[in-house]
Amino acid sequence: MKKSYCPIDTFINVVKGKRKATIILHLFQGDKRYNELAKLLPDISERMLTKQLKELEEDGIIDRKAYPEVPPRVEYSLTDLGKEIHPYLKGMFRGGILFEKRIDESL
Template sequence: MSLPRAKLTKNFPGCPVEATLSYLDGKWKGVILFHLMDGTLRFNELRRKLPAVTQRMLTKQLRELEGSGLVSRTVYPVVPPRVEYALTPLGDTLKPVIRALAAWGEEYVFCRPEGHELRDPSCAPAALQA
């Protein structure tokens, strides 16, 4: 049985792009990192920023990001428990990558109520083509 892509972090058989994407593999990981770029967030703050994600999936994605060393998790011994998430120094190095993804999405993706569609750069107004 082969290892899942997320587990292949040492001696990765693919190219550097594939290796990097293995750390971001998951529907919510990039979005979680995007929101943590602004600073530390508690679990429920993240949930409010991602209303479409289930609690179980958010927990799973956060654990994987923590396991890969991109996100730190701090638990405070209070009742009720307070848990905060933040980017680690390694996670901070992904900020330019996440910003580039956000900029590309703002320029080339239409967000409509019925779904997303790519904007064809050749059909964009002249102001966007420059």
């Protein structure tokens, strides 16, 4: 996580990326295993999903817990910080709906 000139830019820089905000919103509904997230995000490659999860973990937004089992089991959950930013992401979601309505009206 890198501080920007403006706090808005700092926030956007942390949550921007291929479906990071969507991953956070899904994890707010409960802990998920990697395969569950992959099914919820069919438009993202496994490589990109792994990259986004790693970045979210490095930024302290999610926790990754690996269980010493065969086959390996990994679960992802939100940290307190991840839970704290949820309302802001919901606001962005609602804002996106407003823009999508405007786009639909112009078609």
